[in-house]
Amino acid sequence: xxxxxxxxxxxxxxxxxxxxxxxxxxxxxxxxxxxxxxxxxxxxxxxxxxxxxxxxxxxxxxxxxxxxxxxxxxxxxxxxxxxxxxxxxxxxxxxxxxxxxxxxxxxxxxxxxxxxxxxxxxxxxxxxxxxxxxxxxxxxxxxxxxxxxxxxxxxxxxxxxxxxxxxxxxxxxxxxxxxxxxxxxxxxxxxxxxxxxxxxxxxxxxxxxxxxxxxxxxxxxxxxxxxxxxxxxxxxxxxxxxxxxxxxxxxxxxxxxxxxxxxxxxxxxxxxxxxxxxxxxxxxxxxxxxxxxxxxxxxxxxxxxxxxxxxxxxxxxxxxxxxxxxxxxxxx
Amino acid sequence: xxxxxxxxxxxxxxxxxxxxxxxxxxxxxxxxxxxxxxxxxxxxxxxxxxxxxxxxxxxxxxxxxxxxxxxxxxxxxxxxxxxxxxxxxxxxxxxxxxxxxxxxxxxxxxxxxxxxxxxxxxxxxxxxxxxxxxxxxxxxxxxxxxxxxxxxxxxxxxxxxxxxxxxxxxxxxxxxxxxxxxxxxxxxxxxxxxxxxxxxxxxxxxxxxxxxxxxxxxxxxxxxxxxxxxxxxxxxxxxxxxxxxxxxxxxxxxxxxxxxxxxxxxxxxxxxxxxxxxxxxxxxxxxxxxxxxxxxxxxxxxxxxxxxxxxxxxxxxxxxxxxxxxxxxxxx
Numbered sequence: 308x309x310x311x312x313x314x315x316x317x318x319x320x321x322x323x324x325x326x327x328x329x330x331x332x333x334x335x336x337x338x339x340x341x342x343x344x345x346x347x348x349x350x351x352x353x354x355x356x357x358x359x360x361x362x363x364x365x366x367x368x369x370x371x372x373x374x375x376x377x378x379x380x381x382x383x384x385x386x387x388x389x390x391x392x393x394x395x396x397x398x399x400x401x402x403x404x405x406x407x408x409x410x411x412x413x414x415x416x417x418x419x420x421x422x423x424x425x426x427x428x429x430x431x432x433x434x435x436x437x438x439x440x441x442x443x444x445x446x447x448x449x450x451x452x453x454x455x456x457x458x459x460x461x462x463x464x465x466x467x468x469x470x471x472x473x474x475x476x477x478x479x480x481x482x483x484x485x486x487x488x489x490x491x492x493x494x495x496x497x498x499x500x501x502x503x504x505x506x507x508x509x510x511x512x513x514x515x516x517x518x519x520x521x522x523x524x525x526x527x528x529x530x531x532x533x534x535x536x537x538x539x540x541x542x543x544x545x546x547x548x549x550x551x552x553x554x555x556x557x558x559x560x561x562x563x564x565x566x567x568x569x570x571x572x573x574x575x576x577x578x579x580x581x582x583x584x585x586x587x588x589x590x591x592x593x594x595x596x597x598x599x600x601x602x603x604x605x606x607x608x609x610x611x612x613x614x615x616x617x618x619x620x621x622x623x624x625x626x627x628x629x630x631x632x633x634x635x636x637x638x639x
Numbered sequence: 640x641x642x643x644x645x646x647x648x649x650x651x652x653x654x655x656x657x658x659x660x661x662x663x664x665x666x667x668x669x670x671x672x673x674x675x676x677x678x679x680x681x682x683x684x685x686x687x688x689x690x691x692x693x694x695x696x697x698x699x700x701x702x703x704x705x706x707x708x709x710x711x712x713x714x715x716x717x718x719x720x721x722x723x724x725x726x727x728x729x730x731x732x733x734x735x736x737x738x739x740x741x742x743x744x745x746x747x748x749x750x751x752x753x754x755x756x757x758x759x760x761x762x763x764x765x766x767x768x769x770x771x772x773x774x775x776x777x778x779x780x781x782x783x784x785x786x787x788x789x790x791x792x793x794x795x796x797x798x799x800x801x802x803x804x805x806x807x808x809x810x811x812x813x814x815x816x817x818x819x820x821x822x823x824x825x826x827x828x829x830x831x832x833x834x835x836x837x838x839x840x841x842x843x844x845x846x847x848x849x850x851x852x853x854x855x856x857x858x859x860x861x862x863x864x865x866x867x868x869x870x871x872x873x874x875x876x877x878x879x880x881x882x883x884x885x886x887x888x889x890x891x892x893x894x895x896x897x898x899x900x901x902x903x904x905x906x907x908x909x910x911x912x913x914x915x916x917x918x919x920x921x922x923x924x925x926x927x928x929x930x931x932x933x934x935x936x937x938x939x940x941x942x943x944x945x946x947x948x949x950x951x952x953x954x955x956x957x958x959x960x961x962x963x964x965x966x967x968x969x970x971x
Contacts, residue, residue, distance in 0.1 A: 380712060381742050383912045410713050413743050415912045438878070453939040454930035466870040476873070478866040510933070527860035534810040534942040537927070538798040541808070545919045546770070547912055552926035573905065580715045580747045580879055587877045594884035595869070598786035601842070607785040610866045 308633070309625050313351070314339055320354065320639045324361045325368030326390070334392040337423045342626050345617040348488025349423045351628060352495065355635040356558050357390060365565050366390050366420055372397055379409040383547075384416040388565040391422030395570055399428040399439075402574040406437050411575040417548035420566045421445065421558055425465030426479035426611065432574045433467050433475035440573040441465040442543045444550075446557040446566070448487045450523040452533035455510050457523045458553035461487045462539035467611070469577055470592060471585035477611030482536035483524040490516050490524070491559070495631055543569040640965070641957050645683070646671055652686065652971045656693045657700030658722070666724040669755045674958050677949040680820025681755045683960060684827065687967040688890050689722060697897050698722050698752055704729055711741040715879075716748040720897040723754030727902055731760040731771075734906040738769050743907040749880035752898045753777070753890055757797030758811035758943065764906045765799050765807035772905040773797040774875045776882075778889040778898070780819045782855040784865035787842050789855045790885035793819045794871035799943070801909055802924060803917040809943030814868035815856040822848050822856070823891070827963055875901040 314335055321331040334357075341350035360366040370389035374397070376382050382401045386394030398416045405412025422428070425441040432439035445460025461481040468476045481487075484504045493500050494516035502512055505519035513519050526532035544551025549569025556566045578584045596607050628636070646667055653663040666689075673682035692698040702721035706729070708714055714733045718726030730748045737744025754760070757773040764771035777792025793813040800808050813819075816836045825832050826848035834844055837851035845851055858864035876883025881901025888898045910916045928939050960968070 377911060378742050381907075381911060410710050411743060411745050413907060413911075417912075438874075451927050451930065451939060453932055453936040454927070455933045456930045458927060458930055464867070466866075466874075468873055476869075478870055480863040480866055484860070527863055528816070530942075531812040531859055534798075534812055535796070537808075537941070538810055541800055541920065541923065542770075542798075545923050546909070546916065551919070552923040554926075575713075575745060577878070579709060579713060579745075580749075584878065587883070588873065591873065591877050591884040594886075595783050595786070595790060598783065598788045598790055600785055601787045604785040607783060609869065610862075 308628055310339065310343075310622075313342075313626055313628070316636060317351065317354065320358065320636070323639075324358050327369070330368075330390070330393045333396045334390055337392045337427055339626075340427055340618075341423055342628075343618045343621045344424070344614040345621070346424055346488075346614075347628075348486055348492045351636060352488075352492055352632045353421070355639060358639055360420075360558060360562070361390075363562050365562060367565075370394075374401060380405050380411050380413055382412070382414045384414060385548075386416055386419040388418050388420070388567075391420035391566075391568060394419035395422035395428050398570055398572055399431050399441075399574075402439070402572040403432055403435055403437060406432070406574040406576060407435065410579055412572070414572045414574075415547035416570040416572075417567065418565065419549070419568045419570055421568060422570065424479060425463050426467065426477040426614070428572070429465050429467035429477055429479070430475055433469045433477070436469050436577050437574050438468045438577050439466070441467075441570065442539045442572075443570045444540045444544045444555055444568060445487070446555045446561075447553045448524045449483050449526045449533070449536055450506075451537065452526070452530040455523065459526070459533070459536040459540055460555060461524070462536040462543075464535060464539060468588065469585070470609070471589045474612055474615045476588075476592075476609050477614065479610070482526050482532050482539065484527055485524075487524065490519050494520055496629060542571045547571060640960055642671065642675075642954075645674075645958055645960070648968060649683065649686065652690065652968070655971075656690050659701070662700075662722070662725045665728045666722055669724045669759055671958075672759055672950075673755055674960070675950045675953045676756070676946040677953070678756055678820075678946075679960075680818055680824045683968060684820075684824055684964045685753070687971060690971050692752075692890060692894070693722075695894050697894060699897075702726075706733060712737050712743050712745055714744070714746045716746060717880075718748055718751040720750050720752070720899075723752035723900060726751035727754035727760050730902055730904055731763050731773075731906075734771070734904040735764055735767055735769060738764070738906040738908060739767065742911055744904070746904045746906075747879035748902040748904075749899065750897065751881070751900045751902055753900060754902065756811060757795050758799065758809040758946070760904070761797050761799035761809055761811070762807055765801045765809070768801050768909050769906050770800045770909050771798070773902065774871045774904075775902045776872045776876045776887055776900055777819070778887045778893075779885045780856045781815055781858045781865070781868055782838075783869065784858070784862040787855065791858070791865070791868035791872055792887060793856070794868040794875075796867060796871060800920065801917070802941070803921045806944055806947045808920075808924075808941050809946065811942070814858050814864050814871065816859055817856075819856065822851050826852055828961060874903045879903060
C-alpha cells in the first residue's frame with residue numbers, strides 16, 4: 308500500500324478514536340517509521356490493540372500530561388495514561404531542552420504505555436548533536452536468572468550518538484534474544500520461530516510461536532542479560548513511579564487496567580568535555596570498519612546503519628502490510 | 640595469608656613505588672576488596688604489572704589530577720596518568736558531590752588506567768542513597784560483530800542502586816562471556832578455559848588460555864553485546880578524551896606509553912522523583928525472589944548479593960593467594 312494512503316488511514320483511525328490532530332500525527336509518524344525501518348512488529352500490527360485499549364478506557368486519548376520540573380536538568384512527567392508515543396515524544400523533547408540548557412537532561416515518565424522503538428526518540432536527540440540513553444520497561448516476557456517464570460519485560464537498552472554523518476549511531480537492543488513483537492507477529496502469521504529463543508510454559512524449548520508467547524523468553528547471556536533487564540526495570544519502573552517487578556500489563560491480553568509503563572531518558576551534549584567530538588567519533592567508527600572481516604561480511608556496520616538502509620530503501624516504495632493487519636486497519 | 644599482613648605488604652610496595660600514603664591506601668583497599676569479593680583476577684595478581692608500569696614511567700605515582708568543573712552537575716577530570724584506582728576514586732567522589740548538590744552528577748575522566756572493579760566505585764554512591772552507572776573502556780579483547788580481530792575491551796557496564804538493606808544492588812557485567820582477567824589468571828596458573836569463550840588468532844574455538852589471550856574473546860549475545868561494548872567505548876573513550884577504538888594499551892604487554900583509559904560516571908539521587916524509593920525497590924526485589932525457581936536454585940539472587948556473600952565469608956579468614964602471585968609480591 309502507498310505510504311501516503313497508510314498515513315492518512317492511520318491518522319484517521321486515531322482521530323476517530325479521540326486523539327487530537329497533533330497526538331494523532333505523533334503516533335502515525337512513529338508507527339509508519341517502524342514499518343519503514345523494517346520493525347513491523349512495532350508498527351501497524353499494533354494499531355488495533357491501541358484502539359481496543361482506548362475503547363476500554365485503558366489508554367486516555369485526551370491525556371492531561373503533567374510536566375514537573377525538578378531542576379534545570381531534571382523533569383518528572385505523569386503521562387496520565389496517554390498512548391506511549393505521545394508520552395515519549397513529550398519526554399524526549401523535555402530531555403533535549405534540559406540538555407540544551409544545562410548540558411544534561413534526565414527525564415522520568417510514569418503512567419505511559421508501549422511507545423514503539425526507543426531508537427525513534429533517541430534519534431531526535433542525535434539530530435541536536437546530543438547523546439541519548441533511553442530505557443523503558445515492558446510486560447513480563449523474560450525469566451530472571453534462576454527463575455522459571457517470566458517477570459522482566461524485553462526491556463530494551465537504547466544508546467544513540469551523532470556520528471558527524473547523516474546516519475546516527477543508534478543501538479536499540481532488547482534484552483531478549485529476539486523481540487517479543489517478532490514472536491507475536493510470527494504467531495499472527497502462523498510462522499514458527501527458531502530453537503533457543505524461548506521456552507514453553509513447562510520450561511521446554513519450543514519453536515511454536517504461540518507456545519513461546521505463553522511461556523518464557525530467554526534473556527541474552529544468562530545472568531548478565533538478566534541483570535541488565537533488571538537494571539532497566541529499576542531505572543524505568545521503580546524510580547519513575549510506574550509499574551515494575553512484573554506488574555506492567557500486557558497490552559494485548561490484560562484489560563484490567565492501564566499499562567503504566569515507565570521510561571527514563573538521559574540526554575547530554577556530545578561536546579561537553581571536548582571540542583572535537585565529531586572528529587573523534589568519525590575516527591572511532593573508521594577504526595572499527597577497517598578491521599579484517601569474517602567470511603561473508605562485506606562491511607562492518609554500526610548500530611543504526613542497517614535500519615537506515617532499510618528506511619532509505621522503503622521510503623519511496625509501497626509498504627507491505629500483511630493481509631491480517633490490513634483487515635484490522637480497514638475494520639477500524 | 641592474613642588480611643592485615645597483605646594490606647601492609649601491598650601498602651608498603653605501593654609507597655616504595657612512589658605513591659603517597661593516601662593514594663597507596665586507595666589502591667590497597669581496592670586490590671584487597673577484589674580479593675575479598677572473589678575477583679582475584681582484579682586483585683593482587685595485577686600488582687606487579689602496576690609497579691612495572693610505574694618503573695617504566697607509564698603510570699605516574701605522583702599525578703597532578705586536574706578537576707575541571709563544567710557545571711554544578713558536570714565535571715571533566717584529567718587524571719595525569721595516575722593509577723586507575725586513584726583516578727576513579729577522585730571521579731566517583733566528584734560525581735557523588737555533584738549528585739548531592741544538584742540531583743545528578745556526570746563525570747568524565749581521561750588519562751587514567753585500569754581501575755579494577757567498577758562495582759567498587761558504584762558501591763560508594765549507593766552508600767549515599769544514590770544510583771550509579773559506571774563505564775570504562777579497556778584494552779582490545781573482543782571482536783566487533785562481523786570482525787575477526789579484537790578491538791573493543793571487555794568494557795563493563797555497571798549499574799548500582801541502594802536496596803534499603805545492607806547489600807546494594809550492584810550489576811557489574813563485562814561484555815565478554817568471561818572476564819579477560821580470568822583468562823589471564825588461568826594462563827598464569829596453567830589452567831584451561833571452557834569452550835565457547837574465545838577464539839584463537841586464526842578464528843578457531845580454543846580451550847587454551849594462552850591462545851585465547853592471543854586471539855579473540857567472544858562478546859555476549861552477538862551484535863547486541865558488540866553494540867553495548869561499542870557504546871561503552873564511546874561513553875568512556877570518545878567523549879572523555881581518552882584512547883578509544885582499540886587504542887587503549889594492554890597494561891601487561893604494551894609499554895610504549897600510558898594506557899589512557901577513560902571512565903564515565905553518571906550518579907543521581909534515588910529519590911529524585913518519588914519519596915518512597917526504598918519501599919519500591921524492596922517490593923521489586925521481593926517480587927523477583929518469590930518467583931518459582933528452576934531446578935537446583937535455592938534462592939534467586941540480585942546482582943551484588945553473591946559478591947557480598949563471598950566478602951562476608953572471606954572477611955575474617957586468611958586470603959588465599961596463588962604462589963605465583965605471592966612470589967611477585969615478595970620480590971616487589
